[in-house]
Amino acid sequence: MNILITGGAGYIGSHTARALLEQGHKVCVFDNLSRGHKEAVQRTVGLEQLTIASLHDTDRLTQVLLSEGIELVIHLAAFALVGESQTRPEMYFRNNVLGSQSLLSAMNQANVHKLIVSSTTAVYGTPRQMPITESFERAPVNQYGRTKLEMELSLEHAVSQSDLAVVALRYFNAAGAHPNGDLGEDHHPETHLIPITLQVALGQREQLEIFGDDYATPDGTCVRDYVHVCDLASAHICAMDVLSSGKVQYFNIGTGAGTSVSEVLDACRKVSGHPIPSVAGIRRSGDPDILYADNSKAVSELKWSPKYTSIEQIVETAWKWHSESPSGYRSG
Incomplete structure (x- = not known):
């Protein structure tokens, strides 16, 4: 399958790209490199498969989707620092919410109807009991969680108006590195x-x-709940098999x-x-x-x-x- 990964130069994106390549898929990366690494793309799909552009450039997104014959999008591009989200809420709304809406518009124009997205445990806020199930109330307590909830609501609206098929993976704490030692966590600043x-x-x-x-x-x-980044990557591959038109399906991805x-x-x-x-x-x-x-x-x-x-x-x-x-x- 021809797959586009937004944020594919990032920590989770680069590991997911490698896992998909190992399964025989063609992978393209769309990333503005504001927080990702060109070297991570070079070590996975190769720089020839990298488009350096903003999610807000809907026309460029549409062009890539069409020219590469993309059949599925894995949307990982997001800002994800809780503290920063509290001090720069407008930036987080623009990137995480409006960027996702730009992607949905491009997918609609390019007639691409399969989407796997990264969400987060932050949408649950502070639950009163454990463990957390997907049916728990969504009550985020920080701006990062709120932007991810807004994204989820946008997806729910989109599937109600189209035959879009969506799986949203709610990550717990991503950790670890590729066992080969050539891909790993490299954030600036580091907060994990x-x-x-x-x-x-x-x-x-x-x-x-x-x-x-x-x-x-x-x-x-x-x-x-610390979940290995390679296990997160494999969850995206598993999610490909359950995509269903007109539905957003939510899954917690953690060790339990x-x-x-x-x-x-x-x-x-x-x-x-x-x-x-x-x-x-x-x-x-x-x-x-x-x-x-x-x-x-x-x-x-x-x-x-x-x-x-x-x-x-x-x-x-x-x-x-x-x-x-x-x-x-x-x-x-």
Whole structure:
């Protein structure tokens, strides 16, 4: 199948591109490179398959969809920093909501009717019970989550007016790197726990600041569901088989188990062989105590299941990437 990945130069996009290529699909990447990496595209689909342009350029999107004979779009292009979304809400609305609407317009003009999109656990806000199922109320508590909810609502409206088929994957905490060690997480600034912790191991940071150690969890630190990026990539492939016209189908993509910040730190110490000093800081506003997925719908309907089921397995791949490429893609 001919597939276009928006945001295909990013962390999840590059891993998804490689997984699709390994399945024999033709993959094109559409990315403005504001947060993605040309090197990631070079290491997956090749630069000849990269279109550097904005999602807001509907005409260019339409042109690529038509010229490449695209049959399916995987839409991963989005800004995803919760803190930044709170200080720059207009930018997040323009990119995540209006950009998605531009894509829908281009797909309509090019007669492309199959779409898989990245959504997020942030649409659930702060649920009162665990695990989180797809039927939970959507009540985001930050601007990032709100823009993803707006995207979901736009998709629901679009399918009601057309034969568009949509699967929306609600990611939990993406983590890890490709086991080959040539693709991985390289954000600027870095805000994710595992990369930051491993940067301390590499001497790039003095210590890990733990945001609160007085939560209602067994060790006092926040608990999250960490899902390997390659498992996320495989979920997109599984989703291709269940696309159905006139429907938006939602799936939680997580391991179904929670891991605390302290447990992540212990795994990073064990895998890296470094002591990794840490200090307890104050809580971040709006951080729930515990978040983890009920992934039973994805397991039963997508026939998907995570291969990386322990935090140590995930950290091992991340450590290979960070230790071999300490400056990310700039390492060469």
